[in-house]
Amino acid sequence: MNFKTSLERLKSGLNLNTPGDIESKPSLAMQPAFHDFAHFPEYKDFTTMQWYYDKQKYTRNQFLRHMGASDATVELEGKQFINYSSYNYLSLASDPRVKAAAKKAIDDFGTSTGSGRSITGEVDLHQLFERELCETLGSEDAVVSVGGYSTNAFTIGYLCRPQDLIIYDELVHNSALAGCKMTTARRFSFPHNDYDALEKLLAQHRDKYERVIILIEGVYSMDGDIADVPRVIEIKNRYKAFLMVDEAHSMGIIGPRGLGVTDYFGISGNQIDILFGSMSKSFGTCGGYVAGPKPLIAILKNYAPGVLLYGAAPTPANTAAGLETLRIMREQPELARRVQSNAAYFIAKAKAAGLNTYNSKDSGVVPIMTRDSELALWLSIQLFDAGICSFPMLYPIVPRDKSRLRFFINTNHTEEQMDYTIDCLAKGIAVAPKSKGVM
Numbered sequence: 409m410n411f412k413t414s415l416e417r418l419k420s421g422l423n424l425n426t427p428g429d430i431e432s433k434p435s436l437a438m439q440p441a442f443h444d445f446a447h448f449p450e451y452k453d454f455t456t457m458q459w460y461y462d463k464q465k466y467t468r469n470q471f472l473r474h475m476g477a478s479d480a481t482v483e484l485e486g487k488q489f490i491n492y493s494s495y496n497y498l499s500l501a502s503d504p505r506v507k508a509a510a511k512k513a514i515d516d517f518g519t520s521t522g523s524g525r526s527i528t529g530e531v532d533l534h535q536l537f538e539r540e541l542c543e544t545l546g547s548e549d550a551v552v553s554v555g556g557y558s559t560n561a562f563t564i565g566y567l568c569r570p571q572d573l574i575i576y577d578e579l580v581h582n583s584a585l586a587g588c589k590m591t592t593a594r595r596f597s598f599p600h601n602d603y604d605a606l607e608k609l610l611a612q613h614r615d616k617y618e619r620v621i622i623l624i625e626g627v628y629s630m631d632g633d634i635a636d637v638p639r640v641i642e643i644k645n646r647y648k649a650f651l652m653v654d655e656a657h658s659m660g661i662i663g664p665r666g667l668g669v670t671d672y673f674g675i676s677g678n679q680i681d682i683l684f685g686s687m688s689k690s691f692g693t694c695g696g697y698v699a700g701p702k703p704l705i706a707i708l709k710n711y712a713p714g715v716l717l718y719g720a721a722p723t724p725a726n727t728a729a730g731l732e733t734l735r736i737m738r739e740q741p742e743l744a745r746r747v748q749s750n751a752a753y754f755i756a757k758a759k760a761a762g763l764n765t766y767n768s769k770d771s772g773v774v775p776i777m778t779r780d781s782e783l784a785l786w787l788s789i790q791l792f793d794a795g796i797c798s799f800p801m802l803y804p805i806v807p808r809d810k811s812r813l814r815f816f817i818n819t820n821h822t823e824e825q826m827d828y829t830i831d832c833l834a835k836g837i838a839v840a841p842k843s844k845g846v847m
């Protein structure tokens with residue numbers, strides 16, 4: 409037996425390392441990165457960012473406590489702000505009718521249904537919401553679930569199997585990507601709104617896979633533009649693929665009655681296979697839903713973990729708030745129309761001031777592009793100090809060269825508030841320190 413072999417045997421038996429080994433290759437268990445959260449790369453990122461805020465003497469604007477409602481304005485730690493960071497677009501989260509409906513639901517059922525929907529957790533509010541949603545959209549059936557993010561992710565994650573294909577617009581929300589990652593289905597993205605590229609992928613790959621699902625959004629949450637849903641319906645019909653549309657930022661806002669992509673394009677919900685919506689935006693509460701054909705909803709309700717199975721039912725208060733909001737949306741289309749006209753006003757003023765609103769059109773999401781991430785961060789702090797809340801969207805949320813400030817336009821924003829905001833933005837950009845480049 410030579411010396412090296414016996415030393416290795418000894419080391420493995422006693423779990424020892426030579427001094428040289430310890431320096432170059434500590435065991436995994438000994439490396440702080442694997443047993444101490446403070447050494448996780450994202451914590452280092454976080455502390456670097458805190459250090460950067462301090463170094464630049466930036467006002468801390470995150471995790472501040474607000475009083476009252478957060479809609480067109482908000483009070484943070486006792487100071488009033490014009491607010492563009494709330495997606496409570498229709499200001500219904502604090503509407504007296506919605507609050508009364510939520511309170512009544514608590515009186516009727518308590519604060520929780522006590523279990524999942526299929527096992528005694530069902531209340532009439534769940535069924536009423538689903539029925540009225542279907543009437544509104546023209547869909548056959550619907551299921552309401554506890555979270556928007558989770559409903560999107562778990563629906564995609566459950567429906568797609570290894571032998572299936574997902575083709576998604578490169579700008580779909582993180583919740584859709586999380587759903588994609590839950591499966592081992594093959595995945596391709598196509599350039600934003602490039603439906604020729606989508607069709608090319610389908611022509612090349614459709615027949616190699618069993619189920620094929622196309623993922624797009626009604627209104628894209630970063631760019632504020634609207635997918636050409638009728639065109640994608642025409643394509644998906646030819647290739648016998650399923651279409652899933654994320655209506656988080658379109659339902660309640662776009663279309664002559666504000667009722668989302670079906671209203672905007674004058675189509676019926678039954679032309680879309682999987683219509684997903686979040687209830688944390690214009691619905692002013694929490695939760696998610698899927699509307700679609702009866703068999704799909706039966707599958708999601710009875711088989712898909714995380715939609716209803718193995719999880720709690722949406723609370724009575726949340727569901728009642730969503731139901732009341734849906735009724736108000738249908739009765740008062742002027743709320744959505746005011747978001748649309750406010751956004752058009754904001755964009756026109758911004759363009760006149762030389763600002764870049766990128767692709768935003770007809771929605772309540774307006775980016776102001778800075779391209780440079782340092783400038784976006786700096787500008788958001790200047791606005792904050794001037795009493796305006798709008799947060800920077802930086803890499804990895806958007807590509808490195810597409811940093812921006814994002815503005816959610818509210819039904820109650822006034823022209824005076826928007827004029828002041830555009831003025832502050834234009835003055836801020838004019839005096840901004842020379843860009844230090846992309847962070």
Ligand SMILES: Cc1ncc(COP(=O)(O)O)c(C=O)c1O
Pocket residue numbers: 555556557558560581583625629654656657686687688689694695696
């Ligand atoms: C496009 C989009 N989809 C899904 C979600 C998730 O919805 P929720 O906030 O209800 O969890 C969001 C949330 O920001 C979103 O913007």
